[in-house]
Amino acid sequence: MELLEEHRCFGGWQQRWRHDSTTLNCAMTFSIFLPPPRDDSPPPVLYWLSGLTCTDENFATKAGAQRVAAELGIALVMPDTSPRGDAVADDPAYDLGAGAGFYLNATEAPWAAHYRMYDYLRDELPQVVNASFTVAPRCAISGHSMGGHGALLLALKNPGRYASVSAFAPIVNPAQVPWGQKAFRAYLGDDPDRWLEWDSCALMRASLPEHAIATLIDQGDNDRFLAEQLQPAVLAEAARQAQWPLTLRIQPGYDHSYWFIASFIEDHLRFHAEHLLK
Amino acid sequence: MELLEEHRCFGGWQQRWRHDSTTLNCAMTFSIFLPPPRDDSPPPVLYWLSGLTCTDENFATKAGAQRVAAELGIALVMPDTSPRGDAVADDPAYDLGAGAGFYLNATEAPWAAHYRMYDYLRDELPQVVNASFTVAPRCAISGHSMGGHGALLLALKNPGRYASVSAFAPIVNPAQVPWGQKAFRAYLGDDPDRWLEWDSCALMRASLPEHAIATLIDQGDNDRFLAEQLQPAVLAEAARQAQWPLTLRIQPGYDHSYWFIASFIEDHLRFHAEHLLK
Numbered sequence: 001m002e003l004l005e006e007h008r009c010f011g012g013w014q015q016r017w018r019h020d021s022t023t024l025n026c027a028m029t030f031s032i033f034l035p036p037p038r039d040d041s042p043p044p045v046l047y048w049l050s051g052l053t054c055t056d057e058n059f060a061t062k063a064g065a066q067r068v069a070a071e072l073g074i075a076l077v078m079p080d081t082s083p084r085g086d087a088v089a090d091d092p093a094y095d096l097g098a099g100a101g102f103y104l105n106a107t108e109a110p111w112a113a114h115y116r117m118y119d120y121l122r123d124e125l126p127q128v129v130n131a132s133f134t135v136a137p138r139c140a141i142s143g144h145s146m147g148g149h150g151a152l153l154l155a156l157k158n159p160g161r162y163a164s165v166s167a168f169a170p171i172v173n174p175a176q177v178p179w180g181q182k183a184f185r186a187y188l189g190d191d192p193d194r195w196l197e198w199d200s201c202a203l204m205r206a207s208l209p210e211h212a213i214a215t216l217i218d219q220g221d222n223d224r225f226l227a228e229q230l231q232p233a234v235l236a237e238a239a240r241q242a243q244w245p246l247t248l249r250i251q252p253g254y255d256h257s258y259w260f261i262a263s264f265i266e267d268h269l270r271f272h273a274e275h276l277l278k
Numbered sequence: 279m280e281l282l283e284e285h286r287c288f289g290g291w292q293q294r295w296r297h298d299s300t301t302l303n304c305a306m307t308f309s310i311f312l313p314p315p316r317d318d319s320p321p322p323v324l325y326w327l328s329g330l331t332c333t334d335e336n337f338a339t340k341a342g343a344q345r346v347a348a349e350l351g352i353a354l355v356m357p358d359t360s361p362r363g364d365a366v367a368d369d370p371a372y373d374l375g376a377g378a379g380f381y382l383n384a385t386e387a388p389w390a391a392h393y394r395m396y397d398y399l400r401d402e403l404p405q406v407v408n409a410s411f412t413v414a415p416r417c418a419i420s421g422h423s424m425g426g427h428g429a430l431l432l433a434l435k436n437p438g439r440y441a442s443v444s445a446f447a448p449i450v451n452p453a454q455v456p457w458g459q460k461a462f463r464a465y466l467g468d469d470p471d472r473w474l475e476w477d478s479c480a481l482m483r484a485s486l487p488e489h490a491i492a493t494l495i496d497q498g499d500n501d502r503f504l505a506e507q508l509q510p511a512v513l514a515e516a517a518r519q520a521q522w523p524l525t526l527r528i529q530p531g532y533d534h535s536y537w538f539i540a541s542f543i544e545d546h547l548r549f550h551a552e553h554l555l556k
Contacts, residue, residue: 007537008500008529014537064342064540222286251286259285259292262342 001132004029010070011036014060019128023120024083025113030125031056033066033076034133043075044138044163044276045129046269047121049147052179053099056080059144062258068269074276075135079125081146083114095179096186102174103150104198106187115187118198121154122161140272142166144261145225148217149174149200152235156203159211164275166216166268168261169223172235175199179229204238215239215246216271218264220254279410282307288348289314292338297406301398302361303391308403309334311344311354312411321353322416322441322554323407324547325399327425330457331377334358337422340536346547352554353413357403359424361392373457374464380452381428382476384465393465396476399432400439418550420444422539423503426495427452427478430513434481437489442553444494444546446539447501450513453477457507482516493517493524494549496542498532 005016012035021028035043046069048059056078059065069076082088082101089110091097097111106115130137140163143151148170155165174180175195184195196202219232232248239246254260283294290313299306313321324347326337334356337343347354360366360379367388369375375389384393408415418441421429426448433443452458453473462473474480497510510526517524532538 007533007535008498008531008541009537010541061340061536064345066537066540067342067544220286253286255285257285258339259287259344262344263286263288266345 001128009033010066012066012070014066016056021083021120021124023116023124026083026085026088028083028120029056029080031060031078032129032133033060033069035070035073035075037134038073042134042136043073044136044140045075045077046272046276047139047141047151048076048078049103049121049141049143049150050078050081051143051145051147052081053094054081054147055099058258059261062262063265064262065265065269068266072269072273072277074269074273075133077125077129079121082117088114096183100146100183102146102180102183102187102198103153104187107194108187108189111187117150118154121150122158138163138276140164140276142268142272143170144168145256146171146179148172149180152200153198153203155213155215156200156207159208162213164214164216164272166271168218168264169220169225169230169256170200170217170232171229172232173199173201175202177229177231201235201238204235204242204244207242207244209243212242212244214271214275215244216268217246217248218251218260218268219248220251220256220260222253223256223260225256279406287311288344290344290348292344294334299361299398299402301394301402304361304363304366306361306398307334307358309338309356310407310411311338311347313348313351313353315412316351320412320414321351322414322418323353323355324550324554325417325419325429326354326356327381327399327419327421327428328356328359329421329423329425330359331372332359332425333377336536337539340540341543342540343543343547346544350547350551350555352547352551353411355403355407357399360395366392374461378424378461380424380458380461380465380476381431382465385472386465386467389465395428396432399428400436416441416554418442418554420546420550421448422446423534424449424457426450427458430478430493431476431481433491433493434478434485437486440491442492442494442550444549446496446542447498447503447508447534448478448495448510449507450510451477451479453480455507455509479513479516482513482520482522485520485522487521490520490522492549492553493522494546495524495526496529496538496546497526498529498534498538500531501534503534
């Protein structure tokens with residue numbers, strides 16, 4: 001593990017680390033915010049998954065989350081959005097390859113060798129974080145757009161793992177929308193049945209009520225991707241039928257940007273704190 | 279005036295505008311945050327001046343100031359740090375030319391044709407802002423590093439103009455430090471006597487007590503530029519002798535970055551609100 005950057009921030013520390021990922025077969029960078037230490041107990045962790053084109057730095061610099069995380073005593077872990085490097089397959093489009101890992105395990109060439117973000121986030125990164133920092137094992141997960149898809153996916157596929165899950169403008173039904181279909185065809189092959197295990201709506205419909213965790217989604221109604229790519233109401237209806245406690249808030253006038261995330265991240269952190277710290 | 283971007287943010291609007299500056303003889307871009315409208319009165323304005331290499335976007339995206347500005351009802355105006363464009367003189371160094379206007383009026387070739395950021399900020403930009411937006415005439419000013427120099431300079435040279443002034447890690451004594459000496463030699467010529475009207479320490483020593491306004495400076499003690507370029511204690515001593523109410527806070531562990539600014543911007547906004555809103 002190599003420390004790339006470290007800054008004092010809200011009484012805690014904002015750091016950037018590089019490590020060699022055995023899951024992804026490449027070097028990976030992540031950011032972490034460690035809140036001011038408290039005597040009583042180490043902080044629980046909120047994992048944040050970013051959207052298309054992002055790295056570990058977008059949320060760290062633009063969302064303003066550290067202030068409330070410092071107040072509440074929550075560590076923030078911000079991974080990259082895909083494997084990267086000269087040896088890693090890529091595509092010139094912004095929505096495939098680097099910056100567009102879609103938080104799944106690819107099965108198709110040339111992607112399968114490195115694109116295993118699901119295993120990385122489920123197994124390797126938490127092991128690295130828990131072994132390297134003074135944090136509590138209790139965790140929650142959140143994300144934006146493609147990262148909202150990732151957060152919901154990880155929560156739905158791993159009952160008991162996360163105390164709570166939230167998302168900003170998530171891709172909830174990737175098997176049915178252009179961004180998801182393009183990525184799934186490349187990473188998973190042409191058979192749509194194989195896409196369903198990575199589709200939050202499909203996973204929600206198959207979920208068991210006893211596995212449900214508190215879920216918060218914020219969606220701006222001035223988001224240009226809302227109708228074609230996002231459609232969070234489809235997930236909300238699936239959650240209703242599955243007796244899964246999902247709160248969907250439509251925020252008037254807000255778009256798909258980090259200005260939207262910054263405006264409501266405090267609500268999400270306080271929501272997660274209710275479940276992480278109880 | 280051309281609206282380049284607009285985003286809903288904390289119930290207000292974050293916008294980016296381009297206009298043709300007659301003072302600078304080039305097109306200029308600025309950002310503005312307009313807080314949620316209130317029935318009683320339009321918001322006063324806080325001008326923010328950024329540091330070397332920055333544009334109007336650094337503070338807008340990284341400082342997290344909009345949250346408190348929305349709460350307090352203060353508009354934020356964030357200009358660029360220099361004139362720019364194909365016709366504008368530049369230098370390959372980061373600390374001269376584009377991104378390094380030093381908020382003065384240049385007298386030397388090739389700079390004098392465009393580098394008049396002082397006049398732009400004192401006269402033209404406030405006229406544009408007051409004519410184009412529903413804001414109150416009352417204003418305050420703040421900035422970081424080179425922008426802290428600019429904020430102090432504008433406040434010291436224009437008694438009665440600003441309700442209050444603050445700075446993060448400002449260059450207070452440019453006539454005596456390498457960044458300032460390099461820029462002043464290029465923009466103002468070799469005679470150091472001509473530099474003094476742009477040096478906050480010299481201006482402070484010549485100030486009148488009846489012109490004093492509340493002044494807040496935050497400085498991190500882990501700032502790598504502290505000893506060679508910044509030295510805020512020199513200004514604090516000049517203020518003490520001039521009976522000028524300057525509060526200098528040394529923040530342990532903080533560096534020169536926007537992580538430092540984000541950590542204390544709320545204090546600065548509440549400080550300015552005391553003077554802007556009374």
